[in-house]
Amino acid sequence: MTNPTFTSPNSPIIVLAGATGHLGGLIAEELRQRGAHVRALARVGTEAGKRAALQALGAEVVEVDFQNAPALAQACQGGTCVVSALSGLRDVMVDTQTQLLNAAVAAGVPRFIPSDFSIDFTRLVYGHNRNLDFRKEFTKVLDKATIAVTSVLNGMFTDLLTGQAPVVLFPLKRILFWGNADQPLDFTTIANTAAYTALVALDPNTPRYLRIAGDVQTPRGLQHAASQATDQEFKLLRAGGLGVLNAMLKVTKTLMRNSKEVFPPWQGMQYLRDMLSGQAKLTQPLDNHRYPEMRWASVQEVLATKK
Numbered sequence: 593m594t595n596p597t598f599t600s601p602n603s604p605i606i607v608l609a610g611a612t613g614h615l616g617g618l619i620a621e622e623l624r625q626r627g628a629h630v631r632a633l634a635r636v637g638t639e640a641g642k643r644a645a646l647q648a649l650g651a652e653v654v655e656v657d658f659q660n661a662p663a664l665a666q667a668c669q670g671g672t673c674v675v676s677a678l679s680g681l682r683d684v685m686v687d688t689q690t691q692l693l694n695a696a697v698a699a700g701v702p703r704f705i706p707s708d709f710s711i712d713f714t715r716l717v718y719g720h721n722r723n724l725d726f727r728k729e730f731t732k733v734l735d736k737a738t739i740a741v742t743s744v745l746n747g748m749f750t751d752l753l754t755g756q757a758p759v760v761l762f763p764l765k766r767i768l769f770w771g772n773a774d775q776p777l778d779f780t781t782i783a784n785t786a787a788y789t790a791l792v793a794l795d796p797n798t799p800r801y802l803r804i805a806g807d808v809q810t811p812r813g814l815q816h817a818a819s820q821a822t823d824q825e826f827k828l829l830r831a832g833g834l835g836v837l838n839a840m841l842k843v844t845k846t847l848m849r850n851s852k853e854v855f856p857p858w859q860g861m862q863y864l865r866d867m868l869s870g871q872a873k874l875t876q877p878l879d880n881h882r883y884p885e886m887r888w889a890s891v892q893e894v895l896a897t898k899k
Contacts, residue, residue: 603629606793607671609678609692610707611651612642616677618786619793624649626794633658633667633692658688661695668699673793676707680854685726690733697739705793706734708743709785711778711863711872712803721862723854724872742798746785747778747805747874748867750894753814757860760818762898766829767818769811770837771868773828777814778805778867778874781889791883803874806888811868814891821895837865 606623610616611632623630630651634643635658643653656667668674674696678684689706696704706727713724714731734741753760761768780788784806792798809817811828818826831837845858853859866872880888 603627604672604794605629605631605670607631607633607668607674607696607701608651609633609674609676611646611677612638613677613679615679615709615782615786617645618783619675619677619789620646620651621649622787622790623793624651626790628790628794631667631671633664658691661691661698664691664695665698668695668701671696671699671701672796673703673705674701675705675789675793677709677789678707681852682726682729685723686730686733689730693733693737693739697737701739703740703742703793703796703798704734704737705742705744705789706730709746709789711747711867712745712874713872714801715872715875716866720871721859721866723859723863724866740798741800742792743801744785744789744792745801745803745874746780746788748780748863749785750779750781750806750889750891753779753891753895754898757864759811759864760814760826760895761829762822764829765818765824765826767811767815767826768829768831769868770831770865771834773812773830774810775868775870776808776810776873778808779891780804780806781894784886784889788883788886791886795883802879802882804880805874805878806880807891809891817890817892818895821892822899834865834869837861837868841865 606628608620608630611620620630632646632651632653634653634655636655646653654667656663676689708727713727718725759768788804815826815828841858841861848856
């Protein structure tokens with residue numbers, strides 16, 4: 593790969609929003625490793641340490657008020673692609689991303705990658721999953737824009753299986769699930785998603801959607817992967833059908849109706865339900881082989897980090 597500190601005068605300029613987050617930071621790193629000029633857009637008042645971390649990668653950091661349309665368009669000038677790794681509720685995923693999109697169009701940037709990293713929300717109806725509804729709403733804005741758009745859909749971040757997602761219960765040596773133990777589920781690590789997104793940003797000819805999965809496992813497959821990764825026997829724990837999960841979800845949502853969290857417990861339950869139902873399964877064939885240099889991390893490899 594290219595020296596991370598090297599940028600030639602002809603290097604493509606990738607404008608990156610959300611670079612101070614985990615995924616965004618990894619995208620910035622991957623882009624720099626491939627010789628791209630990364631212009632990271634930071635909100636005014638961003639912590640000095642976060643700005644310094646991006647500058648240490650060799651990224652250009654531009655503080656900008658996302659409400660200031662002329663300044664935002666100026667920050668996008670000369671870009672070959674604008675990448676959004678923003679995360680939040682509707683004010684971010686719809687409103688701020690719309691401002692970013694408009695700035696990209698005004699600056700004449702030819703391509704835009706929205707922060708759509710998720711299961712296949714295009715297969716879901718409105719009102720089914722709050723955070724994915726924001727993506728569906730923004731898609732309507734994207735489809736009217738005079739710019740080429742590519743969304744990367746990656747299933748669930750595999751990294752969540754090591755603790756945040758209550759699926760692999762390490763202390764109990766159980767795989768918790770609802771519904772069918774043989775329902776295929778899509779998983780991709782944050783690092784793999786970042787690397788693939790960097791390649792997409794540097795690829796001038798990409799389709800509207802690219803669907804990837806570093807690994808596809810059923811709950812039964814997760815049982816085997818966890819057993820192999822830890823050298824301990826895991827068993828399946830079926831907590832009921834999807835109707836039971838839906839009932840639990842409704843109760844949890846009612847108790848937390850005023851939650852302003854981006855990922856409250858009930859949001860995670862919605863995401864898991866839509867995976868286990870198969871409704872948001874990434875359609876085949878996947879686009880993993882578009883970039884042969886990609887090496888995909890398996891679920892077992894990730895679970896082994898918990899040993």
